[in-house]
Amino acid sequence: MNLLGLAQRNVRGNRFRSAVVFLCVLGLAGFFLSTTLIIRGAETSLRRGLDRLGADLLVVPSGAEAVVESALLMGQPTSVWMPGELVDRIKSLPGIAAVSPQLYLTSGDVLVVGFDPASDFTIQPWLRQESKSLGKGEVILGAGVNSTTGNFNIAGQSLVIKGRLDGTGGALDMAVFVNLDTAAEMRKVVPSDGTAPTPAGSYSAVLVKVKPGIDISKMALYMVQEIMGISPIQSPQMFAWFRDQMNGLLWGFITILSIIWVLAAVAIGLVFSMVTNERRRQIAVLRALGATRAFIFRSLLAEALILGTAAAIIGIVLAAAGVYLFSGQVSSTIGIPFLFPSLSSLASLLAVSLAMALVTVALAAFVPVFRVSRLEPAIAMRE
């Protein structure tokens, strides 16, 4: 028998204490990991979404900023449009390097992104396979769109699948991408949400790249002054509404986490205080048998850490599995996109969660454990 063996036997022997500490740590570690996963997942998804757009400016009809962002991030149905001639006017502005119009349509649950393969600089770079020449009647699928055959049926058309994009965790994973000719055919049928069909020759948004050295914010201001009825969204400010929502969520999570953390630490501290008081005689006996104060301290702390480790691991596994399995529901409930992090990122999050749980247990148990280990054995015996 050694210190750890003794601690393990005591953990099994004190079932009430063990159960309370176990549940506190399990809840704490689980909540910490799940909230961190959700926030990190949302951040990753937003970042990927921005990378995917790859534009300095997203020009949308004035007043339609939130609608277009919702369409791009969450796949919300949209039927906003602006006249086609605006694209030429934007293109003619000095300092513009590239311009690519896009048309957003919805059919059922699927967001259809019509783009111009000739001018596109945002979608094709993300294709898994080389498929630069997307023709009429052809389609590129988002990472999450299911299709077992070589064709994809949508809005009464059977489109030939030419490629597939990497996942973002956002609505773009559930979107399909067609050229503007195909989109023109589809616009006669969609949208299915009862709004009027988008007029021919119109677009939902224009993606703009400015020339090197051009200040993006000055260019955005210049655009608004030169062209009426448009609203350029700068890349850093893109999805600002979602960022705000995420920030709100983050602060909410931090507040709840702080409360849970304090409550868990207090509960663990109280339970340890109670248990060490109950075990004062046992501790005094150990001291009489030759255990040092340091041994008592380490042994009791080892009990806390054994319990904490077991509970944290189970809490972390349950939380990770829960977030992984129910990410879709989580995303739709909180209204922000979500992308499960990579394995390396997940591993570091698991390590941080485990460390956080163990530090909490150690800190909560420290005071009662320290106090009882300093008691004079004969005093501890006189209960």
Next chain:
Amino acid sequence: MESVISLQKVSKEYHLDERTTVPAVHNLNLNIGKGDFVIVIGRSGSGKTTLLNLAAGLIRPTGGHVLIDGTDLWSLNDSSLSLLRNEKIGFTFQFPSLMPSLTSLENVVLPTMFGVGRAKNEAYDNAAKLLKTMGLGDRMNAYPRQLSAGQQKRVVIARALINRPQILLSDEPTSDLDERTEEEMMGLLKEIHDTGVTVLMVTHSLELVAHASRAYEMEAGLLREITNPADVCAAARNRRMV
């Protein structure tokens, strides 16, 4: 004779609060030689257990010195004092003191954890031998709750002896035992004493002083030697008969 346990002008006061101080042991001198079997009798609250705790270094005296084998206990740091207790002193307590989460065998092995240079297998072998000697060969894997009061006391004695101590301090070893088990227990302590272990035992039972090589009575923190233990024992027996 060389003193194994020496209490020199030892006092102990308990401070209940800022104003109230209770003297438990007052200016006490006691020298116990190697191989002595000393019994201290006294009523509850007379200071017997405090005396035992002082001798084991489990409580710091308010005044005076406690020496074990010539070493002043309170000149040692915690780890040296703990090691001395572990190597030289065996302890049996008045209250149930076995670890409830450990088996009899593990309870007996427990003190070997705190010493230095003890082989694990040897410790388990010795513990098993001790338990067999105590008649508990078939109860080694039993938990304390599965043992009778007498069996628990014997496991406690086995635990006290596992490190082959020079001194056995025993606090009310026969409390809560029936007459027959009490006799068995005293026989066991006598056998241990016969192996050369110095025994200091405290009890409220006057009849037990017959087993002692020296006996003392403790009252209100003061110690008085009983010069005629046989008479005290006989008187106690007579009182019980009446």
